Amino acid sequence: xxxxxxxxxxxxxxxxxMARYLERVENIARLIEVTYTFExxxxxxxxxxxxxxxxxxxxxFSQAHGVADPEAIKHFYLIEADNxxxxxxxxxxxxxxxxxxxxxISTEMWKQLNQFHHALTAISPAELEGDALSRLTDRIxxxxxxxxxxxxxxxxxDQSWHFHELGRLIERADQxxxxxxxxxxxxxxxxxxxxxxxxxxxxxxxLRAAAGYHAFRRVAPVDFSPADVVxxxxxxxxxxxxxxxCLEEIERHLVSLxxxxxxxxxxxxxxxxxxxxxxxxxxxxxxxxxxGLHAFLDNLQSKLILLAAEIGTAxxxxxxxxxxxxxxxxxxx
Amino acid sequence: MDxxxxxxxxxxxxxxxxxELGTEREGDKGAAAAIRRRIAAxxxxxxxxxxRAAETDLFNLGITFTVYSEANAIDRILPFDCxxxxxxxxxxxxxxxxxxxxxxxxxxxxxxxxHARHILKDGVVPAELVLGNANYRPEMEEFPVRFGTYxxxxxxxxxxxxAGEFRVLEDNARTPSGVSYVVExxxxxxxxxxxxxxxxxxxxxxxxxxxxxxxxxxxxxxxALDPQVVLLSPGIYNSAYFExxxxxxxxxxxxVEGRDLSVEDDRVFMQTIAGPRPVHTIxxxxxxxxxxxxxxxxxxxxxxxxxxGAWRRGHVALANAVGTGVADDKAIYAYMPRxxxxxxxxxxxxxxxxxxxxxxxxxxxxxxxxxxDLVVKPVGESGGYGITIGPRASVAELExxxxxxxxxxxxxxxxxxxxxxxxPTLCEEGIRARHLDLRPFAVTGRETWVLPGxxxxxxxxxxxxxxxxxxxxxxxDTWVLAxxxxxxxxxxxxx
Numbered sequence: 001x002x003x004x005x006x007x008x009x010x011x012x013x014x015x016x017x018m019a020r021y022l023e024r025v026e027n028i029a030r031l032i033e034v035t036y037t038f039e040x041x042x043x044x045x046x047x048x049x050x051x052x053x054x055x056x057x058x059x060x061f062s063q064a065h066g067v068a069d070p071e072a073i074k075h076f077y078l079i080e081a082d083n084x085x086x087x088x089x090x091x092x093x094x095x096x097x098x099x100x101x102x103x104x105i106s107t108e109m110w111k112q113l114n115q116f117h118h119a120l121t122a123i124s125p126a127e128l129e130g131d132a133l134s135r136l137t138d139r140i141x142x143x144x145x146x147x148x149x150x151x152x153x154x155x156x157x158d159q160s161w162h163f164h165e166l167g168r169l170i171e172r173a174d175q176x177x178x179x180x181x182x183x184x185x186x187x188x189x190x191x192x193x194x195x196x197x198x199x200x201x202x203x204x205x206x207l208r209a210a211a212g213y214h215a216f217r218r219v220a221p222v223d224f225s226p227a228d229v230v231x232x233x234x235x236x237x238x239x240x241x242x243x244x245x246c247l248e249e250i251e252r253h254l255v256s257l258x259x260x261x262x263x264x265x266x267x268x269x270x271x272x273x274x275x276x277x278x279x280x281x282x283x284x285x286x287x288x289x290x291x292g293l294h295a296f297l298d299n300l301q302s303k304l305i306l307l308a309a310e311i312g313t314a315x316x317x318x319x320x321x322x323x324x325x326x327x328x329x330x331x332x333x
Numbered sequence: 334m335d336x337x338x339x340x341x342x343x344x345x346x347x348x349x350x351x352x353e354l355g356t357e358r359e360g361d362k363g364a365a366a367a368i369r370r371r372i373a374a375x376x377x378x379x380x381x382x383x384x385r386a387a388e389t390d391l392f393n394l395g396i397t398f399t400v401y402s403e404a405n406a407i408d409r410i411l412p413f414d415c416x417x418x419x420x421x422x423x424x425x426x427x428x429x430x431x432x433x434x435x436x437x438x439x440x441x442x443x444x445x446x447x448h449a450r451h452i453l454k455d456g457v458v459p460a461e462l463v464l465g466n467a468n469y470r471p472e473m474e475e476f477p478v479r480f481g482t483y484x485x486x487x488x489x490x491x492x493x494x495x496a497g498e499f500r501v502l503e504d505n506a507r508t509p510s511g512v513s514y515v516v517e518x519x520x521x522x523x524x525x526x527x528x529x530x531x532x533x534x535x536x537x538x539x540x541x542x543x544x545x546x547x548x549x550x551x552x553x554x555x556x557a558l559d560p561q562v563v564l565l566s567p568g569i570y571n572s573a574y575f576e577x578x579x580x581x582x583x584x585x586x587x588x589v590e591g592r593d594l595s596v597e598d599d600r601v602f603m604q605t606i607a608g609p610r611p612v613h614t615i616x617x618x619x620x621x622x623x624x625x626x627x628x629x630x631x632x633x634x635x636x637x638x639x640x641x642g643a644w645r646r647g648h649v650a651l652a653n654a655v656g657t658g659v660a661d662d663k664a665i666y667a668y669m670p671r672x673x674x675x676x677x678x679x680x681x682x683x684x685x686x687x688x689x690x691x692x693x694x695x696x697x698x699x700x701x702x703x704x705x706d707l708v709v710k711p712v713g714e715s716g717g718y719g720i721t722i723g724p725r726a727s728v729a730e731l732e733x734x735x736x737x738x739x740x741x742x743x744x745x746x747x748x749x750x751x752x753x754x755x756x757p758t759l760c761e762e763g764i765r766a767r768h769l770d771l772r773p774f775a776v777t778g779r780e781t782w783v784l785p786g787x788x789x790x791x792x793x794x795x796x797x798x799x800x801x802x803x804x805x806x807x808x809x810d811t812w813v814l815a816x817x818x819x820x821x822x823x824x825x826x827x828x
Contacts, residue, residue: 005561006605008587099395099569103581103588107394114395159606263607315606 013316014097016167021094026144027175029137034209048073050185074128106154116143162253173246177297184294203229227289265314272307347766351754360421387525412807418789422816431683441676443483447473468658485652493754506661511788513579518810534815536785542583548778552650553613560613596639599646614650664712692743700747707747786811
């Protein structure tokens with residue numbers, strides 16, 4: 001067998017973004033799940049508006065809808081394809097990248113994504129109402145998970161795989177920080193003792209949305225505090241969505257690219273990843289949860305953007321003039 | 334079977350036309366009858382259900398072409414008819430020889446007109462038809478191509494007349510498309526109708542990618558020991574993108590766009606994650622005009638600046654070569670029988686549809702005398718426009734055609750209306766006769782190989798002779814019987 005030539009730079013970029021957009025679809029669904037469990041009677045709008053703030057969509061949302069009512073917000077994220085942070089927009093972008101990758105990805109990956117895309121671009125307003133919404137978000141999560149499973153089982157593990165995983169893990173780490181941040185945006189209007197219980201319930205919801213509730217109960221003390229939840233989601237070494245685990249995996253993929261494929265361009269990205277891991281390792285979670293968590297998460301998000309930029313500069317972007325990109329192929333971080 | 338199934342062929346009538354699954358012919362060995370029996374045994378209901386499932390399958394697999402409207406992109410499948418078209422081993426041997434002969438003549442013609450121009454000097458083909466042709470490329474003059482092969486991939490459109498004679502309707506020597514459907518249709522039939530072909534030995538279609546890759550490697554520059562072949566596509570917004578994906582995958586080569594390639598010191602490179610890597614052969618699925626903005630259209634964003642320079646220096650091979658469009662032009666088509674005779678000293682194995690060249694006095698006189706019975710077509714670039722179908726034209730239309738012919742005879746050819754052969758096709762009202770054509774694909778490096786069968790297109794509208802997908806055409810699987818195979822039904826009397 002001849003050695004396959006190195007991966008086309010454009011394919012690497014599309015793999016990275018296809019994986020990111022798919023991971024994003026799953027995580028928007030998770031954010032919506034946690035939001036409707038946060039809904040408290042009489043304050044629905046505030047709960048839902050947290051979603052808008054987490055995505056930094058205040059401006060585009062008010063332009064599209066003006067008043068923030070829950071129905072408009074659900075609509076904004078689940079139906080409106082012209083909102084770039086919506087699920088239909090993310091699945092459209094994932095599929096556009098997958099079309100570029102069709103010579104490379106397995107037929108089964110393409111077929112699943114193609115069908116999933118058809119399903120998600122046909123979400124009807126009725127599916128946002130009442131209990132239908134939780135069935136819808138279930139379905140969305142499961143669609144991405146099916147894609148992940150098919151990819152794991154069918155995608156050729158050469159250089160391509162590493163770029164795919166890098167995109168997925170960076171997005172996942174980013175989304176975990178956003179999930180954590182949702183607590184910052186949802187005010188709890190109760191008095192002391194009542195408030196403690198409500199907060200615990202809310203942290204439980206965050207954990208459930210991250211699929212970490214049961215694992216957390218196994219490792220957390222009986223009388224867990226918010227700080228334990230924050231520590232779990234940020235620093236746990238075994239939880240698949242913790243920021244630390246994502247960073248470790250990112251490093252592993254970068255190292256593989258450097259060692260197995262001799263790609264020295266990974267150096268700058270590796271330095272960023274190590275720096276972030278150190279930052280998380282040294283974080284004083286007790287203090288953060290008392291105040292300053294939001295700023296800390298913001299900082300993590302900016303550093304993830306820089307990490308993605310290092311990968312882009314080394315492997316995709318520096319040669320590719322942005323001006324010649326056809327419409328619809330611009331990626332949004 | 335307990336329930337009596339109404340014979341779905343009841344009401345099938347092929348009229349005066351040759352039926353590809355009915356008309357008696359030698360060497361069929363009972364295959365056509367077996368297929369008809371099996372379809373009848375399935376019954377209309379089952380046929381329809383399976384046909385629907387097959388089309389859904391095509392859609393989900395993304396075996397589609399994309400139609401762009403102002404607001405959005407719509408993926409369409411090429412409608413698929415599940416009743417196959419049959420070609421006997423003997424018929425195929427004839428078609429295969431005929432296509433190879435045609436390709437040999439096209440290549441000899443191109444070699445000649447871009448070098449010594451004997452055929453023009455001998456007055457066999459009028460020089461102005463060639464040199465004044467919009468697709469003639471002066472850049473090609475005196476430029477040697479490997480093995481004298483200009484047309485590496487050819488698609489020859491063939492029809493069958495009422496008498497059962499195969500005739501060439503058109504040569505496609507630029508970037509013919511459709512081969513992906515040949516292979517995908519077979520896979521689809523194997524999934525959806527395995528019982529239809531049970532026990533039949535058909536010529537396989539699966540090695541197209543390998544053959545193509547081998548030919549493209551053969552034509553690579555000498556210096557390349559392990560030539561890097563790529564497929565150059567306009568990208569995901571091209572309506573034939575699926576086919577580009579298919580070909581890249583079947584060959585196992587990268588599908589690149591113009592922006593992935595660059596030229597340095599007259600050598601072509603593709604941009605990879607490990608930096609630029611040399612490219613030796615480019616199967617380009619973009620037109621001549623768009624290949625190199627420094628030579629052809631300066632506004633082309635699809636091409637690669639400097640590509641033609643690299644090619645002329647012999648550092649990269651292009652398939653098909655630049656400038657092949659002059660050979661598949663309607664004006665040249667009329668001369669193909671003479672071109673074959675001139676270079677090969679043979680009569681055309683596959684005749685043209687009878688064509689009258691109005692630039693010649695005899696042709697003009699005949700055309701004017703029989704205007705009401707003929708199809709009159711303008712030659713050159715404007716193809717498709719200005720066609721007058723005599724038997725369907727009004728008196729006024731005929732008079733306008735007469736005036737145009739007299740004013741500029743050289744701009745016209747005329748042909749009789751050909752009654753294309755038909756095949757049973759699943760329609761709303763049942764199984765009905767619909768007109769077909771055939772596009773075999775020929776791959777040429779050092780030698781020519783023809784993929785057994787080819788794309789069978791079917792005009793799905795009743796009476797229509799237009800098989801193009803843009804005008805209500807679909808496709809069928811094309812079954813070429815393998816030579817010497819028993820083609821009855823060895824297993825089971827019910828089959």
